[in-house]
Amino acid sequence: MRAEDDLAFREYARSRSTTLRRTAYLLCGDWHLAEDLVQTALVKLYRSWARVRASPTFDNYTRQILVRCWLDERRRPWRRREQRDGIVPDTPYHDSPEGISDALLAALAKLPHKQRAAVVMRYCDDMSITDVAAAMRCSEGTVKSQTSRGLDALRQIVARPESAGRSS
Structure with missing residues (x-):
């Protein structure tokens, strides 16, 4: 070069x-x-x-x-076999990206990886549907459906704690 x-x-x-x-x-x-x-x-x-x-x-x-x-x-394959439920002896460094709440990060972590990628690229990186489709190597319709399903899942994840608090 x-x-x-x-x-x-x-x-x-x-x-x-x-x-x-x-x-x-x-x-x-x-x-x-x-x-x-x-x-x-x-x-x-x-x-x-x-x-x-x-x-x-x-x-x-x-x-x-x-x-x-x-x-x-x-x-x-090694990533799928890895167990992350053990106790870590020291406190890990945790710093959320600016403007992103811990609740959103926790909710994003519960999404399937393709839905998470679609939501992050569309709404956190403000990418167009065409650009997301190119990045994920899929059709624009797939991006739309993955984004829609991801947003629906996020709404359900966020709504669960509120509904549990009301029933007490």
Whole structure:
């Protein structure tokens, strides 16, 4: 890669890493995994930087890479076998992304991964249906249905504690 391209990539990665990390956290709910996903996505972007740099939509391309990295991570066999119900000896660092409540993060964590990806990209990253479809490698109709189902599930998740409180 030419020195100018390398410098431009470094500047882009520096300026977008916080936003990408926030999106990754909203997808996976784990800051450490979010950092790994961003790193993997930036490595993949670096490989094709000279080709995609001139594109006016390379921000969408970067988010597409990030979402695909997360979906690939969810498919890994060792991830499915991992049990996360043990007690952690120390208190983990927990910092919600700016403007995102802990209740929303907890509700997002209960969604299936494709619904979660669709909701996060549509409403947290403000992406169009077309861009989300490209990122998820599916049709626009699938994005609409996954988003609709995800929003319905979020409404049910949020409404459950309120209804339990009223019956007492």
